[in-house]
Amino acid sequence: MPREITAYSNPLIKRVRALREKRHRREEGLFLAEGLRILTEARESGRLPEYLFFARDSAGHPLVRALIADVETAGGEAIETVPDILSKLSGKDNPQAVVGVFAEFATSLETLDRHSAAIWLVAERLRDPGNLGTILRTGDAVGAGGLILVGECVDPFSVEAVRASMGALFTVPIVQAGWAEFLPWLRAGPGQLVGLSLDTDQDYRAATYHAPTFLLTGNEAQGMPAEYAAECDLLVKIPMLGKADSLNAAVATAVMAYEVLAQAKPSPR
Structure with a gap:
């Protein structure tokens, strides 16, 4: 079951917000992706986020439900939060319904x-x-x-x-x-x-x-x-x-x- 985070001071929220900076992305090997369309494209290509943040109002959408189920099945974590925190994570005043934290992938x-x-x-x-x-x-x-x-x-x-x-x-x-x-x-x-x-x-x-x-x-x-x-x-x-x-x-x-x-x-x- 998804857990709920509504506090800006939560350590995970601070950690994920830091991924907006290149230095932290390199240190963590993680990056942010936002929006149901982008995360659905990722899911269909076989890539799932390690953390999935979603707004309560979007939880009933079939694509969001599918993302939550697949993320949890793959061992990731789905987290219900509020629009203000999604805005902080994405850096946008009008945040998308979902934000994912993905592992960086490299091809040689x-x-x-x-x-x-x-x-x-x-x-x-x-x-x-x-x-x-x-x-x-x-x-x-x-x-x-x-x-x-x-x-x-x-x-x-x-x-x-x-x-x-x-x-x-x-x-x-x-x-x-x-x-x-x-x-x-x-x-x-x-x-x-x-x-x-x-x-x-x-x-x-x-x-x-x-x-x-x-x-x-x-x-x-x-x-x-x-x-x-x-x-x-x-x-x-x-x-x-x-x-x-x-x-x-x-x-x-x-x-x-x-x-x-x-x-x-x-x-x-």
């Missing part, structure tokens, strides 16, 4: 099967959690094999990134690696490295892509370093017809991913 390059998907997404020094979440959603939408984060990227387990992913964090494998680790791994097998660049005349629609295609998106402000661009098998550019010189990193990744998908698997007539 060596565990990836590059033959399992035609498209792979690679982001270099990505700084914005909203962009990271959107790229994960794009990866889920196009059936990408995973997202490889190269260099010092934003924490994929931050509350903001998890929120922006809308559950794709649990469905798209994520690997964090340095360039010196990623490039040798890539070159050890088949894989076309395609970079999004302003320093090329190659229109992305006129290029030919070969599976598995690894789409490399550079840092939002600086783009990718010249030495990284030099290692790409192909550099492509999305033409800009207005005054802006480039698209948002996540938008550009989505545009590119769907072009690669169109070549890999033509749309049904």
